[in-house]
Amino acid sequence: HNHWVLTFVCADQPGIVHAVSGAVVASGGNITESQQFSSADTGRFFMRLQVETPATRAELEAAFAPVVERYDLDFRLDVVGRPLRTLVLVSTAAHCLNDMLFRQRAGQLPVEIPLVMSNHGVLRDLAGFYDVPFEAHPVTDPASKAAFEDRVMRVVEEHDIELVVLARYMQIISPELCERLAGRLINIHHSFLPGFKGANPYKQAHARGVKLIGATAHFVTSDLDEGPIIEQNVVRVDHTRTPAELVSIGQDEESRTLSTAVKWFAEDRVLLDGARTIIFR
Amino acid sequence: HNHWVLTFVCADQPGIVHAVSGAVVASGGNITESQQFSSADTGRFFMRLQVETPATRAELEAAFAPVVERYDLDFRLDVVGRPLRTLVLVSTAAHCLNDMLFRQRAGQLPVEIPLVMSNHGVLRDLAGFYDVPFEAHPVTDPASKAAFEDRVMRVVEEHDIELVVLARYMQIISPELCERLAGRLINIHHSFLPGFKGANPYKQAHARGVKLIGATAHFVTSDLDEGPIIEQNVVRVDHTRTPAELVSIGQDEESRTLSTAVKWFAEDRVLLDGARTIIFR
Amino acid sequence: HNHWVLTFVCADQPGIVHAVSGAVVASGGNITESQQFSSADTGRFFMRLQVETPATRAELEAAFAPVVERYDLDFRLDVVGRPLRTLVLVSTAAHCLNDMLFRQRAGQLPVEIPLVMSNHGVLRDLAGFYDVPFEAHPVTDPASKAAFEDRVMRVVEEHDIELVVLARYMQIISPELCERLAGRLINIHHSFLPGFKGANPYKQAHARGVKLIGATAHFVTSDLDEGPIIEQNVVRVDHTRTPAELVSIGQDEESRTLSTAVKWFAEDRVLLDGARTIIFR
Amino acid sequence: HNHWVLTFVCADQPGIVHAVSGAVVASGGNITESQQFSSADTGRFFMRLQVETPATRAELEAAFAPVVERYDLDFRLDVVGRPLRTLVLVSTAAHCLNDMLFRQRAGQLPVEIPLVMSNHGVLRDLAGFYDVPFEAHPVTDPASKAAFEDRVMRVVEEHDIELVVLARYMQIISPELCERLAGRLINIHHSFLPGFKGANPYKQAHARGVKLIGATAHFVTSDLDEGPIIEQNVVRVDHTRTPAELVSIGQDEESRTLSTAVKWFAEDRVLLDGARTIIFR
Known part of the structure; x- marks a missing residue:
């Protein structure tokens, strides 16, 4: 049997679950995990299913085709546990990259990382220990920054990258690249109560005596x-x-928070509802 | 429109969700919340649905009757938000009772409490402030204990009590009463890492230097x-x-943990899978 | 034996602890709790001591007088566990007041509350259950607001109030009153990551999909x-x-956070170091 | 200036802090951090100081000698931040070792690790990446176990080891070795509420439906x-x-809990009070 993960979004309306579960039954499948959410804010309906079935991808898609059409589903089908093709961008801080690579090797993070890119060379050894290719290109002026981003996009296309992770990559991404990677570009940053603007937020947090970081x-x-x-x-x-x-x-929190977010994304558990996420943990 | 909560348990098998959602569609309803779980341990399937529908209880039950029969569902239907008839047993400690009564009045705990029973009189005023009837009966020997438990069972029957909460009631419940209230009797107790047996566990925890209580x-x-x-x-x-x-x-943790458990139970979010609970939060 | 709490702040310099502990020894006392902190930011030294001694207040003050003078200590001496005279201001939300009053009666919060003041009458019964006097004065325009704040200051003077707690008091305090109550006026407010400006922050937090409140x-x-x-x-x-x-x-967090802050303040555990607090827990 | 950490334990009695701070003053030093605790259970007094002073070790010891003698202090003096000579024992699980080595290299864990010993070879590469020597010796019977423990004791002596860490070393340590390493042998293990005895506790925790691990x-x-x-x-x-x-x-919790414990021990923040620890964080 195959194990599939299905996610879809559509306008909320009666009968969707019945239609979708009918397609599962028609394919000879059994639902092993199911989560749904109706957004009162946007009127949209979100669902994630895991299905065990003897059906092939083509058979499953055929079973779902009428439902997709009738309810206008934004539909996605994948194999449970398939490693997501992930490009990681770093600068000099090792903690997030180290955590991701360790978990990936330990079988806890379903990603494959064809390349780590950086604007510095210092993390080359760490990537090498985990047998992950590494490229460093200095980013020092608008031209070198544009060249770096061009290289990112070529890598995304050549490796059919599904997720780009900013693992403490300390450069601002251009609006153009943000746009092209919309919905598949994840960043990690520190957070404080209250928030602090400007340089050296940890120093500001210290000066203000925050009790949580x-x-x-x-x-x-x-x-x-x-x-x-x-x-x-x-x-x-x-x-x-x-x-x-x-x-x-703060770095400990950054590492574990980023790895958790990447894991959920790689498992198709993160859906977008306007300005917020629906997380099917 | 009415808002219903449906929960059921049955043997796990293909087609259940399709059949259940079909009954919802047939009743003119829409699923507003849905959670399910297949237990690999026991082979049982658990589901909780919230459904908005113009159907009456009789119409909804009729729509579900064939599904209940075909899949042998252990089925329960209720109105979302209906206060659960709850009997509370206390001794002298006020913290849990105070927390429950405050939340009940604030609209955060969907219970109605026709009576608080105690083996002491000290919490009479607290119950009175919240206009809840209170009975105290001393428990000092086997005969008075049996009389207390008889009174509990009469109250359970007279008020059609759905949940009995031991809110720091410091008497051991007889096996007979446990049996009669199985699945609707909730207790709160302190917890330590590691656990401590015997009297005065807080003193033991102190002596052992535990870092979490x-x-x-x-x-x-x-x-x-x-x-x-x-x-x-x-x-x-x-x-x-x-x-x-x-x-x-520890009392702060007891209060909030008990109130949370009661809330989930009152909202039909707690199902039993052998020795463990399935919590549909 | 008497049990005293001593706190002081001064410029950081060698010999302070030796001088202070010498005064304790001279008074026949024993240090039962001691915490200190040198602020690298401001160059100030903070200390909190609990001392058991047969000495009277006058004898203890006499023992410390030379140290206070030599090191220019901002010095405070009090009896351990003495209830702090506390004025509580509320509007209509009950959760913070209920938590404070319950803990006060349970012996967990060392305050005495001679009066609760409000701009509404709805919490009169709650105060009454705990036998605490209650005054309501509407605040609807600049004149009634000024009258309310005048009444606050008169109460502060008449009852020699040491702490004013804004327990969800939903009026902005005038700069003049802030100034007069500087260092003894505590407020509670919700916090989000990231922060939200303007009205109805919980609605904004919902729209943004925050994961922590x-x-x-x-x-x-x-x-x-x-x-x-x-x-x-x-x-x-x-x-x-x-x-x-x-x-x-959020209200649960507000209640427990405010009660904790009040407890620490009442126990002389909160000292100010410029824009931040030193908490000697 | 030198930066020293001083810890001591003695019978609780008046005048200790005054005497100790007098020795600091006599050495020309300034106290930068200070924590103390009087144990009501055992009548012992615990103190940890950080002191900046131009004095050498010999001068500081001379200044303290009369105090050590008079109050019968169990006294320890060390340089702040000196890496602790630490032997790590592992089996096949990588998570704790990886976390320790990463933090050590990142400057967050003040240890030096002259050797990692294991009863398996699988973690050799990980140690190698961090340039830490690694030895594997099979432990399959009483003779090989005794040989392994003999080797541990020789390493402890040859390298003057100050701490032995069981970083998921899955062999029971003999009572003799426990005795010889008393107070400098730290282990990590999983914890559940309630506790589970016997094999495969995670499976038991799953079967019981625990909510915290x-x-x-x-x-x-x-x-x-x-x-x-x-x-x-x-x-x-x-x-x-x-x-x-x-x-x-559970492994994530094990890693961070063990690294924290090792850090505190290496910084002389862990003192023993009978069956419990005093942690001067």
């Missing part, structure tokens, strides 16, 4: 750091922590 | 404190806390 | 909601929560 | 898994997690 993984839109939130975590700190210790504590 | 809400079986777990919470402590402070911290 | 207890300065942070908590939420449920979840 | 780092005594607790963490799970997922989630 955290991290947010989110989709990137051209409105930087303001895209739909995928996952957030915080941890408690106190007045004795130096700014350097806050950075170290 | 918590609370567990669970169904009561005749095997006391070992019934299926509904909810657990913990909070961090350190070596400076006195045993008395640990008690106070 | 929380609460911050802070000193009030004339720069509203931006005073030094005392305590923060968050709790995890997901896309299924309605704005109304977010409000309910 | 966690990890405990503790000193090893000959009473396995029952030594004084250093640190604990838990994370929330639900009924949808498979036993394999529980293992993965």
Whole structure:
């Protein structure tokens, strides 16, 4: 038997679940996991199914075709557990890349990473230890930045990349690249209560005496750091922590928050409902 | 339109969701919330639906009758938000009762409490402030204990009680009463890592220097404190806390854990799968 | 023996601890709890001591007088566990007031509350159940607001109030009152990652799909909601929560965060270091 | 200036802090961090100081000698940030070792690891990536187990090892080795509420439907898994997690809990008070 994951979005209306489950039955399948959500905000209906069936992809698609047409489903079908083709962009900070590569090797993160790209060379050894190709191209001016982004897009096309992860890549992505990678570009950044604008937020957080610091993984839109939130975590700190210790504590939260967000995305558990995400954990 | 909550359990098999959603469609209804789970351990299938429909209870039951019969569903139908008839048993500790009554009045806990029973009189005023009847009967020997439990069962029958909550009721419930209230008797107790047997566990936890203390809400079986777990919470402590402070911290966890468990039960979100619970949050 | 709490702040310099502990020894006392912090940011030194001694207040003050003078200590001496005279301001939301009053009666919150003041009458019964006097004065225009704040200041003077708590008091405090109550006026407000400006933040948080909501207890300065942070908590939420449920979840965090902040303040555990707090938990 | 960390334990009695701070003053030093605790259970007094001073070790020891003698201090003096000589024992699970080595290289864990020893060879590459020597010796019978433990003791002596970490080393340590390494042998193990005895606890936790799983780092005594607790963490799970997922989630908690415990130990923040630890975070 094959194990499939199906996700779809459509206008909310009676009968969808009945029609979809009918297609599953017609294909000889059994639903092993199912989650749905009706958005009162946008009037849209979201569903994620895992189905075990002897049917092939073609047979399953044929069974679903009338439902897709009748209810105008934005439909996606994939094999459960298939590694997602993922491009990772880094600068010099190792913690997020290390966490992703360790989990990928340990079988906890269903991604395959054909390439790590960076604007620095310092993480070459780490990628090498995990046998992942690594490219470094300096980004120092508008021309080199444009060249870097052109290379990103060529890699995306050549490797049919499904997800680009900014694992502490410390360059602003151009609006054009944001647009071309919309819905498949994930970033991680630190989070504080309250938020701090400008340079060195950990120093500001220290000066203000915050009691919680955290991290947010989110989709990137051209409105930087303001895209739909995928996952957030915080941890408690106190007045004795130096700014350097806050950075170290924050990095732990960044690593685990980013890896969680990538895992959910790779498992087709993250759907977009306007400015927010529906997470089918 | 009416808003219904449907829960059922049956043997896992293909076609259930299709059949159930077909009954919803036939009744003119729309599914507004849906959760399901296939237990690999027991081979049983669990589902909870919320359905908006113009159908009456009789019409909805008629639409579901063939499905219930064909798939041998253990089926339950109720109105979303209907307050659950709940009997609360207490001794002298106020924290859990206070939390439940405050939330009930604030509209956050869908229960109605026709009576609070106690083996002491000290919480009479608290119940009175919330206009809840209160009875105290001393429990000092086997005869008075049997009389107390007889009174519990009469109250359960007279008020058609659906849930009995042990809100720090410090008497062991007889196996007979456990049996008669099976699946509708919830208790709260403190939890530690590691666990401690015997008297004064907070003192033991202090002596052992535990770093986390918590609370567990669970169904009561005749095997006391070992019934299926509904909810657990913990909070961090350190070596400076006195045993008395640990008690106070633990009480906060007990209050919120018990109120959460009662809320989920009252909303038909708690189903039993052998020795464990399925929680459709 | 008496049990005293001593707190002081001064310029950081060698020898302070030796001098202070010498005064304790001279008074025949023993240090039962001690915490200190040197602020690298401001160059100030903070200390909190609990001391058991047969000495009277006068004897203890005499023992410390030379140290206070030599090191220019901003010094405070109090009896451990003495209830702090606290004025509570509320509007219509009951959750924070209920939590404070319950804990106060349960012996977990060392405050005495000679009066609750409100711009509405709805919480009169709750205060009454705990035998706390209650005054309501409508605040509808600049004149009635000024009258309300005048009454606050008279109460502060008449009852020698040491702390004013805004327990969901939904009026902006005038800069003049902020100034007069500087360092003894505590507020609670909701907190989100990221923060939201303007009306109905829970609705905004819902629209944005935040995964964590929380609460911050802070000193009030004339720069509203931006005073030094005392305590923060968050709790995890997901896309299924309605704005109304977010409000309910947020209220739980508000209650426990405010009560914690008040407890620490009442126990002399909160000291100010410029824009941030030092918390000697 | 040098930066020293001083820890000591003695019988609780008046005047200690004054005497100790007098020695600091006499050495020309300044206290930069200070924590103390009086144990009501054992009548002992614990203190940890960080001191900046131009004094050499000999000068500082001379300044303290009279205090050590008079108050019978169990006294320890070290340089702040000095890497602790640490031997790590592993079997086949990589997660704890990976976390420790990554943090050590990133400057977040003040240890130096002259050797990793294992009863399997699979983690040789991971140690190699971080340039840490690695030895594997099979442990299959009492003779090979005794040989392994002999080798451990020789390494401890040759490298003057200060801490031995069981980073998922899946062999029971003999009572003799426990005894010889008492107070410097740390283990990590999973923790559940309630606890589970016997093989495959994650499977038992799944069957019981626990809602929290966690990890405990503790000193090893000959009473396995029952030594004084250093640190604990838990994370929330639900009924949808498979036993394999529980293992993965539990491993994350194990890694971070063990690394935290090792960091605190290496920074002289962990003191023993009978069956429990005093943690000066």
